[in-house]
Amino acid sequence: xxxxxxxxxxxxxxxxxxxxxxxxxxxxxxxxxxxxxxxxxxxxxxxxxxxxxxxxxxxxxxxxxxxxxxxxxxxxxxxxxxxxxxxxxxxxxxxxxxxxxxxxxxxxxxxxxxxxxxxxxxxxxxxxxxxxxxxxxxxxxxxxxxxxxxxxxxxxxxxxxxxxxxxxxxxxxxxxxxxxxxxxxxxxxxxxxxxxxxxxxxxxxxxxxxxxxxxx
Amino acid sequence: xxxxxxxxxxxxxxxxxxxxxxxxxxxxxxxxxxxxxxxxxxxxxxxxxxxxxxxxxxxxxxxxxxxxxxxxxxxxxxxxxxxxxxxxxxxxxxxxxxxxxxxxxxxxxxxx
Numbered sequence: 001x002x003x004x005x006x007x008x009x010x011x012x013x014x015x016x017x018x019x020x021x022x023x024x025x026x027x028x029x030x031x032x033x034x035x036x037x038x039x040x041x042x043x044x045x046x047x048x049x050x051x052x053x054x055x056x057x058x059x060x061x062x063x064x065x066x067x068x069x070x071x072x073x074x075x076x077x078x079x080x081x082x083x084x085x086x087x088x089x090x091x092x093x094x095x096x097x098x099x100x101x102x103x104x105x106x107x108x109x110x111x112x113x114x115x116x117x118x119x120x121x122x123x124x125x126x127x128x129x130x131x132x133x134x135x136x137x138x139x140x141x142x143x144x145x146x147x148x149x150x151x152x153x154x155x156x157x158x159x160x161x162x163x164x165x166x167x168x169x170x171x172x173x174x175x176x177x178x179x180x181x182x183x184x185x186x187x188x189x190x191x192x193x194x195x196x197x198x199x200x201x202x203x204x205x206x207x208x209x210x211x212x213x214x215x216x
Numbered sequence: 217x218x219x220x221x222x223x224x225x226x227x228x229x230x231x232x233x234x235x236x237x238x239x240x241x242x243x244x245x246x247x248x249x250x251x252x253x254x255x256x257x258x259x260x261x262x263x264x265x266x267x268x269x270x271x272x273x274x275x276x277x278x279x280x281x282x283x284x285x286x287x288x289x290x291x292x293x294x295x296x297x298x299x300x301x302x303x304x305x306x307x308x309x310x311x312x313x314x315x316x317x318x319x320x321x322x323x324x325x326x327x328x
Contacts, residue, residue, distance in 0.1 A: 001243070001326060001327070001328055002239075002326075002327055002328075003324050003325070003326055003327075004233060004237055004239075004324060004325045004327055005323070005324045006229075006233065006322050006323060006324055006325065007321065007322075007323060007324075008229060008321065008322050009320060009321055009322075010222060010225055010226055010229070010247070010320045010321060010322050011222070011225055011320060012229075013225055013228060013229075014225065091221065092218060093218055093221070095221065123218070123254055124218035124221075126254060127218060127222070127253060127254070127255075127320065128218075152252070153252055153253075153254045153318075156252065156314070156318075185302075188311065
């Protein structure tokens, strides 16, 4: 019996693959966003609204992860952006290697930004860096204003928080101010946008932020 | 549910070291897992047990060292974060920065 000292990161393989993705994005001048939320918060609706708003302004690509079906990819394709669907077949998050495998399907030289719609899940995707420049967390008001405190990992490493479905506030038990305060407790550096994909409120501001990042 | 994929990554690392160091069986793995890594220890043990069954590492034991989030305040004070509130007891500031608590590290292997 002997002991082998290691001191390695458990997900070092994923981190290496993520770094390769990141290098590829940087080489082609593509700004990558990893979009994370619970199921049903409005990730696909957000991407549809974003694609419409940015149409003719920048070239967007979308990579969508789901356990099953190509429903989301079909919805997004109708908005005229190149899209690919990753069917994880049960896996609850995307990993960097799978994302890397799918990047060959995009003409990266033609893209300005790539949004990766992660699998709807507020726990597992937090541990897996995909090579993104920014992690964007999305929550919707019906989920409750204490969500950032219940799932801190998802907000701690994000640079942006999008609060969706603010048009539903009169009908649900949620205070947007409390939600913002809770999010800032977990991560004081968060950039926060309040929006509704139904009324389009907040979409121009969020898209403006995205366009700003491309100039960096 | 991501414990299964973390277990797969862990056992891939063990295999990498097996090829490098030439051992036959790994009997124990020591890990450091921070509270903020959101890893359920029981689910991880279950996944490792299931994945090693029938192989050379069957019955491998996991020793897990848990770490808690630490915050460092601009006044120099370091403290353990309770309930995600970063309030510095020394100066009252809430702008302390988080240091640690999200580790997901493999520390050493016991091998035969």
